[in-house]
Amino acid sequence: MLHRAFFLPPALEVAPLLLGTYCTVSSEEGAVTIRITETEAYHGLGTAGVRDEGAHAKNGKTARNASMFGPPGHAYVYFTYGMHYAINFVTSPEGVASGCLIRSGEVVSGHALARHRRILKRGGNAQHDIPDVQLARGPGNLAAALGVERATHDGRDLLTAPFALEPGSPPKHIAQGPRVGVSGIAGGPAFPWRFWEHGAASVSAFRPGKNVPRT
DNA sequence: TTATCGATTCTCT
């Protein structure tokens, strides 16, 4: 089990350290465990020396991002694009909005439940099977595979049930680059705050945001 | 293989 102090440094420091960590989410249906292979750091209001225009908390605390300002080692779950949830690990002390988006992972146990949830979400269409490496590929898919939703998981402590975190096997090579789907300068090379395990098949495809500078 | 676009609803301005 990870210690709470692990989540005290700013997200930019914690994000690469999360790679390889095992994350389990339990429910009445069962448990699904993933090994984290891709993360992104976001620094909201209160992080010293940084103004991250790509963070939900860039303009301060709102009803949506309130849990980002909460204690470290808790979950920030948000709903986006009308159909997807995504999960962040809150880092940094209370009052400082810093967090790591968990973008992708490889399912290590609970494959059947994860696949069931994914198929259910796409409307029960099981005609096209989902390969294991794609079960938790991308933040929306990852949240679906783990059964994470805002109503039941937002603001919850990551160190107690239904969550469980175990130190895992860190990647041999960590790659770093611009964040996915973030618009403006914050989505460009000036903010290489996305970290992933080099060569991992479970890492999501890169999608640039709008109005992102090339150089 | 790569690029574009529709789905669907919540949040903040």
Place this chain on the structure above:
DNA sequence: GAGAATCGATAAA
């Protein structure tokens, strides 16, 4: 009312 830390299907090359 606009845009969103996305996904997957479909079109184009």
